[in-house]
Amino acid sequence: MCGHRLWNESRLPLLKRNHSRLPVMGRELLNDRFKTKEREFLLRMIDDLPVAVMTVELETMLIDYANNTSRALIRSLEHLLPIRADALIGTSIDVFHRCPAYQRHILSDPRNLPHNARIRLGDEVLDLKVSAITDADGRYLAPMLTWALVTKEIEAEKRIGYLAHHDALTGLPNRLIFRRALEERLAVPDTAFGLLYIDLDGFKQVNDARGHQVGDALLRQVADRLRALCGDPAMMLTRLGGDEFAILLPHDHQQPAGWHAERVVAALGRPFDLEQGQTVQIGASVGIALAPEHGEAPESLLTRADMALYAAKEDGKGVARLFSRDLELRVQERTRLEKSLHAALQDRQGLFVFYQPIIDLYSGRVMTREGLARWHHPQRGWVSPAEFVPVAEQCGLIDPLGEFVLDRACRNAAQWDDGAHVAVNISAIQLGRGTLVPAVSAALEVSGLPAHRLEIEVTETALLGDEQSGIQDLLTLRQMGVRIALDDFGTGYSSLAHLRAFPFDKIKIDGSFVRDALTRPECAAVVRAIADLGQRLGVRTVAEGVETEEQLALVRREGCAEVQGYLHGRPMPAAEDAELVARLDEGLGAR
Template sequence: MTGEGTGAGLFLSVLERNHLNYSMMGREPLADGFETKGREFFLRMLDDMPVAVMTVEPESLLIDYVNNMSIALIRRIEHLLPIRADELIGTSIDVFHRSPGYQRHLLSDPSNLPHSARIRLGSEVLDLKVSAINDQEGRYIAPMLTWALVTKEVEAEKRIGYLAHHDALTGLPNRLMFRRTLEERLATPDACFGLLYVDLDGFKLVNDTRGHQVGDALLRQVADRLRTLCDDPAVTLTRLGGDEFAILTPHDAERPARLHAERIAAALGRPFDLEHDYRIQIGASIGIALVPEHGVEPEILLARADMALYAAKDDGKGIARQFSRHLEFRAQERTRLEESLYAALQARQHLFVFYQPIVDLYSGCVTAREALVRWHHPERGWISPAEFVSVAEQCGLIDPLGEFVLDRACRSAMQWEDGAHVAVNISAIQLGRETLVPAVAAALAASGLPAERLDIEVTETALLGDEQGGIQDLLALRRMGVGISLDDFGTGYSSLAHLRAFPFDKIKIDGSFVRDALARPECAAVVRVIADLGQRLGVRTVAEGVETEDQLALVRREGCVEVQGYLHGRPMPAADDIERVSRLDPELVVR
């Protein structure tokens, strides 16, 4: 089958012409014995090449040579061909094609060569390369085919392509595929559809407290529910990453898009049953943007869906909100607020630290003052800390804001004749980032305040994001001599676990329990239990939000040690700031 066939003769013909050319170069031709051995060597080399080679007679397109590798590969796919491997010589090349007309056209004209193609035979894929064999003068002699079975390679390429465009955890299309699909739909004339931007509520807490394995299992179940709700060829569901999903829906009007979003929010608000008897309840906030009403450019549409999503979260979570011009105005206002806050921090202007006393119930003395940051905007006036601290956390300004408060608080405390401690609240964002401890050390060094007079207040929820990193920061501060208080106790998710994880110096009972304790026995019971817990642990308990004499009597009766609230003093500016604050708002400095 191999060797001295027509195709082999063709190769020998080429070899002989090369030999003739060798002689014409002025060198001695090989002796006849060497020439014969050279031909045999060439044929053996050709037959044993690790590449599958096949030649075809140019006029009839009959196979006239195949090497051993070709034979071996053909035997692997004989069940897909109308002939056997031993019958290839003299067979038409058409056996490899169901519709051979195009292939015949390519092979019959050397101007079409070289040519590459992939041919599918049943479950197998052949990678084919056809090149022209020319003589010494460049005249076309015949086509030569080299080929290989690349089924596994093609499957691997498909797998790689799939993974490049799909989320490995849920199997949904990923952000790259979403962007491509969105651009294609927007490029369609008269495009009309809706974009739903879905973000899970409470997922981060599950991930942080239950572990990533549980979080991943939850995400898979979320994806399954979304698939059920989006089981329509006209709907595209993708996982953008983390706990964010996007849905392209044919609903291009407000009511149907909102109804679809509300069904999704309701479905994701139902409990999820996971392995190991985990029953978890989260929720979903959804932002809606419509095409073309809210934009026809990808970036604009995504930005507006994102604005609507944040509005849904601000309005209570677990709901859907559609983009409106008001939201865009609010986003622009937020951007301007970020810029103003940055400028205020850079210039150290318009920012103040007020102090509210914490009083010992038995001696009546002020034991500490809590530092509370305040900002007077040049145009908007006093801005609520709940608003601008949140902005600082989200735009990366929380560290410089925290440094400002620490510095001012420590300097102010050095001027207090009663030697009271100063308590500074720490944002969850500041913990575990290796920035808090250096900031505290710098503030103490700059002011000269003894570390023992500084108390750092941290909430339970602040520890949930990166508990180990947060605990390490608190331990480092404790080694410096700084006191650590657990703020808003009772409103978090794992209070007793945190008390076991870290030896706090104080427990501050959230003011909501104190405020309702007179009317609601269960709130009074919480105050009593926390006060008793503090006594048993040797930790001082502070009742926050004490505004009336009746509330004071109750927390005293329940065993609290210290109190904080309007009854004993409102937040007041530092002595150095009283004059400036008085000019801005005289009522704030009335004692």
């Protein structure tokens, strides 16, 4: 900040009521220099500035000028100062500083200027800026102080700083602070600590079905439970974002790390009581990585903890898994599989739809053929749907895979002479996203297949994800004429509730009940109860997994209408694909 030469001529004049109190030099300057209307106007302008301005007489360090804004600010701080606003002129500048000698040293020497400082008065904070007033020759005449009350600004700065390092919802340290702590611990020679990577199981379903307000309340309770587990000051808990949390442990031993992870799983597996009597139950999966054994850099340690978390999810969720080299190989293989599946979906090479018949028990007629996705990998050969469908769900390929199956199934069914229906399984991921209905509409339109010949099969567990939007998708399809079947009935969490929520056209009894019905009376009773329920509701029942004549006789006796299983036919390729599939089976590939 440069010297204020203009202010050198205008700093001392005061209102007439203060004229008698001006130092001699001030009165002389007033009489000799400030006689024009322009200068009087300048004085009035400075006096009415919204910026608080004061000047100090250099020899005595007494305040010899203060504009109206300064007086108003002093008036608001009178309860914190030994002076009153009306007595400001002629008061020593020392009243504003705890160390007057230091303040005088700063103000008396222009080499110390400009100078910025913040002064705390009780709960208030003043922001002070001091600059030098000089004459035309550059001679230092006096200091000029501009100042402002910045208490609210300081509070806002602190709040912004807090939010920059903490999660606003839970108050936990955020990803930035976690990453910094991770780097600092890894930078210490011979460091040893553990990392728990936590992901909530079922949180998305709660958040989507009950709203973000319930989801936020749930996350706050999750954070509270995790805090209770992290009583050791050497432990650090953070929310990484979404429904992911992490804990740094002060040791690198497998046994205590596993013990802490099991405590997390147990704590988050208990029901959560929310407002208005709502109770929800979720779970948690945990990946464990140890430093330096599993990584000496933040990225490698985080990646391996994430690999362990992925393994926990694959193993059924609600468990903890420690990273191992085998896991790394599994994840790498999964990544390669994901890339290959993406390529196969792009060029439609190696993908097929096989069909398994569903037979009417009384006429022996093929009523429906279920279309099942099959994939032949260039190097691995046939990949099980149990392996590649979850990959498609997890990496965002389930929609294009579902579109492929729908398109191929409808095209093939349109060519069948017997007029049988075609059934297509729908993944839970496809429901409630706004993609299923357009995909079905497109497949029907392109193939020319009548809507009533298409059956969409959905599992009970699929409806648990977001029941309302999922049911709406199914209602829209049914209004189009598409038939809806409830697959794997009896294995879900609320079978009868789903039957009340939607008028299904068909119920498929899970094959596990049929398989065990001959040796376990309770399984036979389930088959009988579902078949009876179907008859009462006017819904056809299909017994899945029928592989023997004895099983066929049992499901017939229990009242099932249709059967599906290896006894009546294995999944087979469409006629147009039969020759190519045969060559692939022989290892010759396509020529």
